[in-house]
Amino acid sequence: MARSAAGxxxxxxxxxxxxxxxxxxxxxxxxxALEPFPGGGLEPxxxxxxxxxxxxxxxxxxGSGSRFLDCALMECALDEVRLRHxxxxxxxxxxxxGVGTDLAEATLRDVELIDARLGGTQMxxxxxxxxxxxxxxxxxxxxxxxxxxxxxxxxCVLVEPDFGGARLERVEFVACALKGADFHAATLKxxxxxxxxxxxxxxxxxxxxxxVISTTQLLDLAPVLAMQWGIRVED
Numbered sequence: 123m124a125r126s127a128a129g130x131x132x133x134x135x136x137x138x139x140x141x142x143x144x145x146x147x148x149x150x151x152x153x154x155a156l157e158p159f160p161g162g163g164l165e166p167x168x169x170x171x172x173x174x175x176x177x178x179x180x181x182x183x184x185g186s187g188s189r190f191l192d193c194a195l196m197e198c199a200l201d202e203v204r205l206r207h208x209x210x211x212x213x214x215x216x217x218x219x220g221v222g223t224d225l226a227e228a229t230l231r232d233v234e235l236i237d238a239r240l241g242g243t244q245m246x247x248x249x250x251x252x253x254x255x256x257x258x259x260x261x262x263x264x265x266x267x268x269x270x271x272x273x274x275x276x277x278c279v280l281v282e283p284d285f286g287g288a289r290l291e292r293v294e295f296v297a298c299a300l301k302g303a304d305f306h307a308a309t310l311k312x313x314x315x316x317x318x319x320x321x322x323x324x325x326x327x328x329x330x331x332x333x334v335i336s337t338t339q340l341l342d343l344a345p346v347l348a349m350q351w352g353i354r355v356e357d
Contacts, residue, residue, distance in 0.1 A: 146294045165184075186208065187206070199219060209229045214234045217237045217239075225248055242262045247266070262281065273292075281301045285303065294313075298319060304326055307329065
């Protein structure tokens with residue numbers, strides 16, 4: 123099984139005024155022939171290599187510090203699973219679901235998360251590099267103090283995602299909805315918001331330096347900007 127996506131280093135798109143925005147590098151995942159997960163629960167500091175997890179229920183289990191390499195998780199339940207400090211590398215997660223999944227301080231590198239249904243996912247201080255999040259819906263995603271580099275949110279719905287204090291570099295939002303996004307104290311570099319189907323920012327408008335938005339999005343955000351800057355608008 124092989125997966126790849128275009129978007130090499132140095133590629134980019136031109137924004138308003140001729141500004142060049144560096145494009146995110148997509149993950150390139152080439153999974154080997156996978157062995158079925160033999161069953162049982164996750165273990166702290168477990169080592170999972172070349173496994174297929176299909177319809178597994180990991181609700182409430184503790185896999186803190188575990189390493190997943192060349193794995194595929196399909197239709198798995200992740201409610202309240204503890205994966206703090208875990209590493210997910212060169213892997214795909216498809217149609218996973220769960221509330222309260224704990225991935226704080228985890229590392230995701232060359233990962234595809236497809237059609238997920240998640241709520242209250244904890245990813246504060248996590249590291250995401252070459253990650254594609256496509257389709258699905260994630261409510262109350264906590265990415266405070268996280269580091270995102272070469273991350274693409276595509277065709278998904280993000281309800282009140284928290285990027286407070288996070289560092290975002292080469293991050294793209296493509297045909298996705300951001301509802302009540304919080305960028306308080308975040309640092310943005312080459313962040314492309316123009317493709318967002320809807321863009322609602324609750325906090326951190328002053329942190330959008332380093333991002334590019336469209337003219338239409340600027341007009342949509344104008345009332346919030348006026349309120350933040352104390353501008354009274356009257357006709």
